[in-house]
Amino acid sequence: MTHWNPQEVQIQINWERYVGLIQFVILIYDWILTWDQEVELFWKHDCKNLPAILFFVNRYLNPLGNIPIFILYFWPEPVIPDNGEQCL
Numbered sequence: 001m002t003h004w005n006p007q008e009v010q011i012q013i014n015w016e017r018y019v020g021l022i023q024f025v026i027l028i029y030d031w032i033l034t035w036d037q038e039v040e041l042f043w044k045h046d047c048k049n050l051p052a053i054l055f056f057v058n059r060y061l062n063p064l065g066n067i068p069i070f071i072l073y074f075w076p077e078p079v080i081p082d083n084g085e086q087c088l
Contacts, residue, residue, distance in 0.1 A: 017073050024066050031063065 004012075038059070042052055 020073060021070070024063075024070060027063060027066070031059070 042055060046052070047056070
């Protein structure tokens, strides 16, 4: 069994958070790059058909759904004093 020291655990947590942030940035970058095509192909035409609705749901719910996750990822964690007591 591997025993991890607190510094190694924190490094792994940081890497996981950074990789998640990179994924989100790539998603937003792709969103910005294809904005003009989206306006031309979807916004200027009838937006009430099923393919257009599915496109908008897929396009906008994904980044909006990631926002609460990143708030939890990067929210400062509460400071718990180490006084030797344990919660039961």
